[in-house]
Amino acid sequence: MSTKKILLLAGDFTEDYETMVPFQALTMLGYQVDAVCPDKAAGDTVKTAIHDFEGDQTYTEKPGHLFALTADFDSVKVEDYVGLVVPGGRAPEYLRLNERVIEIVQGFAAADKPIAAVCHGAQLLAAAGILQGRECSAYPACGPDVRMAGGTYIDIPADQVHVQGNLVTAPAWPSHPRWLAAFVKVLGARIEL
Structure with a gap:
């Protein structure tokens, strides 16, 4: 039996929780999560940023961790994956300028494959x-x-999720329990405890 693969589009200053939590949770469920970034290869890292809600008019931003990529961006083929994860943070703002990233997102949508986007990930969906x-x-x-x-x-x-067909979206990382549960359901996985 082959492992089902999920693509995670990351970039420098991707939101820390919105990248690491889905990566770890989906890996724990048995998916192979290929985290990629344009112009980077497996083993390279991206810097993350931690966004927090501290009572200001918008989120605050602090340095996060180095997140290790697990696959080569140049080898991505949409047909190899069962779903796509688009974390938020500042990465979607510049990733949407990359034509190949846009083609990848469009490929998932055209194939009606599950797409999970959180926070600023919607910028990438809009650009696509x-x-x-x-x-x-x-x-x-x-x-x-x-x-x-x-x-x-x-x-x-911020702790809720919205699902429409193959599209699973949420406002921010406080939604992770609902957002990831909804994404896994749209993927067709069944979890029994």
């Missing part, structure tokens, strides 16, 4: 043009990106 007529949650500051891409921004509390 896959939100037209779709519902998408995200960090509130990304609501305009969702709407300008033809989607409906779903404003929910």
Whole structure:
């Protein structure tokens, strides 16, 4: 039996929790999670940033960890994967400028494969043009990106998740329990305790 593979698109200053927690949780469930970044190979690292909600008008940002990539970006083939994870942080802002990243996201959408995006990950979905007529949650500051891409921004509390078909989205890392559970369900996995 072959291991089911999930692609995780990371980049420098990806949000720490939104990268490490899905990577670890999905690995624990038996998925092979290929974490990739343009112009980097397996074993290279990306810097993460920790975003926190401390009562200011927006999140605060602190240095995170070095996150080791597990696969080569140049070898990504959408057909090899059962799902896609798009963490937030500042990485989606610049990853959306990479044509190959856009093609990958579009490939997952065209194949109707499960896509999980959290927080600023919606910026990448919007840039890929896959939100037209779709519902998408995200960090509130990304609501305009969702709407300008033809989607409906779903404003929910930070610990909630929104699912529409193959698209599993959430506003921020406090949603991890619900967001990851919903993604795993859309992937078709069954967890028995």
